[in-house]
Amino acid sequence: MALAGLFFNGWEVPMREIDVTRISDVVARLCMEANYYLGEDMLAAIDRAAAGEESPTGRGILEQLKENAAIAARDRMPICQDTGLAVVFVEVGQEVVLTGGDLETAINAGVRRGYEEGYLRKSTCHPFTRANCGDNTPAIIHYRLVSGDGLRIIVAPKGGGSENMSKVVMLKPADGIAEVKRQVVEWVKQAGGNPCPPTTVGVGIGGNFERSAILAKEALLREVGSPNPDPELQALEDELLEEINKLGLGPQGLGGRTTSFAVHVKMQPCHIASLPVAINIQCHAARHKEATL
Amino acid sequence: MENVIRLAPPLNDEIVATLKAGDRVLISGTIYTGRDAAHKRLVELLDRGEKLPIPIRGEIIFFVGPTPPPPGRAIGAAGPTTSYRMDPYSPRLLAEGLKGMIGKGARNQEVREAICRYKGVYFAAVGGCGALLSQRIKEAEVVAYDDLGPEAIRRLRVEDFPVVVVNDIYGGDLYEIGVSRYRKS
Structure with a gap:
């Protein structure tokens, strides 16, 4: 992290520099982690549901979901074969200066790498020809400019x-x-x-x-x-x-x-x-x- | 747990006639994968009177687009995709002798009728259990449409692949039966 001087009406405003290659790295990691590790909240929700489920078939399915999540986490195998479109929410602090390239390219580079290195399925295709894009880009990115000098990234693969x-x-x-x-x-x-x-x-x-x-x-x-x-x-x-x-x-x-x-x-x-x-x-x-x- | 039926493709009319909605089945042997884009191509070939790249008479098609296999594994995560998208194509393949389909979610009236008429069966596997189901797939090989990536047709060798009969030749539909049991008006 570096502080860059930015002058505004004669006042020096401290800005935080973030190299976009760090963002690529984080996005790549989050794509993989999201697909391998089901959240604790979901695991708890499955347990609560299993305790109250009257249907034997339903209980059996809920048990399989728990077993599936355990196998996925153990083997670093995707929970589901539909590893989704990469939906990325980015909150950029307005005191952040991004360096080393543009943010959108960096996020897509992270998605490309995460889906390739993580053995995740590439699911983007041409709407009419259905030709697969081959790298799961473009990601669906939602930006928000917020106060502060932080940068928050949420990766939410959606089937x-x-x-x-x-x-x-x-x-x-x-x-x-x-x-x-x-x-x-x-x-x-x-x-x-x-x-x-x-x-x-x-x-x-x-x-x-x-x-x-x-x-x-x-x-x-x-x-x-x-x-x-x-x-x-x-x-x-x-x-x-x-x-x-x-x-x-x-x-x-x-x-x-x-x-x-x-x-x-x-x-x-x-x-x-x-x-x-x-x-x-x-x-x-x-x-x-x-x-x- | 009720009795589990063991099946090994190819299937025939006699075998399919023994299956009823709600039966738990373990499949072992060779099955084929195919989803949206592959189904479109198969039906286009039939429309042109050309030969299909895979045998379908008596066979089972699993609606799946797996993740790439990590090193040392036959296949990645491989759970069923939603079946209604294959509804426009399935009756045609059933007419050509396809016997089984594995997917998730309800089929339309045309498919249910075709299952009765041509003596087929629609199975459901648990959706979103890709890691679990992957363990039951011992071999996988792309046999057609490699350019489709995850949508390519693969020949799989499965062992004890767990499914449940949803639509049988008698018009039984497990989605209707199951939901009516638990619906509160």
């Missing part, structure tokens, strides 16, 4: 099966919270076994078309089982989870009590004409690892 079971719907203000709930529960029901239940359901409410989708995705980064900081949203999450688990889909959609481990909601104000709702479903292989530079 196609659960991502396909996602949607954005622009409701009318008159539809209100009742329709939001109906949309979420109905959508989870329609998705059935496709997104690999038990799932975590990310719900983004408000903002606009694209913001609601990002809110839904960000909601999935929260530790599973942790409380929502907003008690009103916590109550909504509890109600949605209860309704979803009455559907009977269960592990893998083969019947049971645990269709979802959790519902995570993020909300922000929207236009007076709109009520955007996004639903982003996360399979049980909920993978995300982060580092702060």
